[in-house]
Amino acid sequence: MQTLTRHKKVNPFKPEGSPFLVAGPCSAESEEQVMESARAISAIPGICAMRAGVWKPRTRPNAFEGHGSKALAWLIKARNETGLPVTTEVANAKHTEEALTAGIDILWIGARTTVNPFFVQEIAEVLRGTDTPVMVKNPVNPDLSLWIGAIERLENVGIQNIAAIHRGFSTYGKSQYRNAPEWAIPIEFRRQKPEIPLICDPSHIAGKRSLIPYIAQKALDLDYAGLMIETHPKPDEALSDPRQQLKPEDLKNLLENLHFACLLDEKSGHREILELLRTRIDTLDRQLLETLAERMEVVTEIAEMKKQLGISVLQMERWSGIFETRIENGLQLGLNENLIRRLIELVHLESIGLQEKIIRG
Numbered sequence: 001m002q003t004l005t006r007h008k009k010v011n012p013f014k015p016e017g018s019p020f021l022v023a024g025p026c027s028a029e030s031e032e033q034v035m036e037s038a039r040a041i042s043a044i045p046g047i048c049a050m051r052a053g054v055w056k057p058r059t060r061p062n063a064f065e066g067h068g069s070k071a072l073a074w075l076i077k078a079r080n081e082t083g084l085p086v087t088t089e090v091a092n093a094k095h096t097e098e099a100l101t102a103g104i105d106i107l108w109i110g111a112r113t114t115v116n117p118f119f120v121q122e123i124a125e126v127l128r129g130t131d132t133p134v135m136v137k138n139p140v141n142p143d144l145s146l147w148i149g150a151i152e153r154l155e156n157v158g159i160q161n162i163a164a165i166h167r168g169f170s171t172y173g174k175s176q177y178r179n180a181p182e183w184a185i186p187i188e189f190r191r192q193k194p195e196i197p198l199i200c201d202p203s204h205i206a207g208k209r210s211l212i213p214y215i216a217q218k219a220l221d222l223d224y225a226g227l228m229i230e231t232h233p234k235p236d237e238a239l240s241d242p243r244q245q246l247k248p249e250d251l252k253n254l255l256e257n258l259h260f261a262c263l264l265d266e267k268s269g270h271r272e273i274l275e276l277l278r279t280r281i282d283t284l285d286r287q288l289l290e291t292l293a294e295r296m297e298v299v300t301e302i303a304e305m306k307k308q309l310g311i312s313v314l315q316m317e318r319w320s321g322i323f324e325t326r327i328e329n330g331l332q333l334g335l336n337e338n339l340i341r342r343l344i345e346l347v348h349l350e351s352i353g354l355q356e357k358i359i360r361g
Ligand code: PEP
Pocket: 026, 053, 057, 109, 110, 111, 112, 137, 167, 204
C-alpha cells in the first residue's frame, strides 16, 4: 500500500460564520475543462472548494465513466493554481488510496456507495490514521440509519471532520424532482447528529437548472451549513448531468440572490423577542399535549361504556360527523385543510387502538 497523507488539516466545513459552498463540474472531463472551471469558480465570492468527479458511478453502462486516476492530477493542478481546495468522490478502497496519495483535500462518498456498509467500511479502513475531511451523501434510498451508519464508520476510525450531503432520494415514476428531497429525513438527521454540518446538493435533487434556486433557498431557510452546486463552463456540452449544471456566471447570480441567514448573535436586539416567542410556543405545545391527554382519558371512559353495552368501537356516523365538523372548525380558524385531516385521522386511529385494547382486554 502507498504512503498516505497524514498532515493536520483545519476543519474545512466551518468557515467562520459563513456557509460552506462547493461548486464545480459533475465530472472532470479534460485538463482544460478542469482548469477553466477552477478559474471561473475561484473568482466567485464565498466559494470554499471545487468539486469534480473522477470516477463516475453511472446508472447504465456505456455512459462516460470519468477519466479515473489521471484526472486527479488535473484537480491538484487546479488547486495549486487557484488555492481552492479540491474534492472528489471515492467509491472503494482503491479510489481512496489513489485520491489520498494524489493529495486531494476533501473526499466525498456518493449516494450509491453510502448504501453499502462493506464499501463504506473498506473506505474507512483506508482513512484510518489520516485526518482527511470526508463528506457523506445520503443513500439513494430513504434510510436515515444507513446514512448515519456510514458516518459512524468514519467516526470509528477517527475521522474528525465529517459533513453530510443531502442529495435527495430515488423514487419510481414521474416526479418534479430527479431525487425527492424528503425534507423530514435531513431534519431528523440534524436532530440525531447535530454536530455534523449538513450541506445541500440542490443539483442532484433538482435534476434541472430551473429548480435549483428554490431548493437552495429552502435548504438555507432550514439552516443548512452549506451548498454543493454543479457548475460547468459549458453545461449543455457536459459529459454527465448536462441539464442540472449551472454556468459559473449563473452560479454567481444565484449566490447573490439567495438569502443567507444571519447568525443570531449578529442580531442581538432581536434575540429577546425571539426568546419570548419561543417561550409562547413551548407553552402552547404543552397545552396541546395536555388537551390530547385529556381527550384520551375521555376515550377511555367511552371505551368502558361501549364494553358494558357491547357496542362496536367504530360508529361510522359519528366518525364522519367528527371528520366534517373538525375540518370546518379548522378552516374557520385559518388552518390548512391537509393538516387538519392528517391530525384528526392520526388522533382518531390512536383512540380506536386504545378502545380496542380496553374492550378486548
Ligand atoms: C455527483 O455528485 O456527481 C454524484 C454522482 O452524486 P450522487 O452520489 O449524489 O448521485
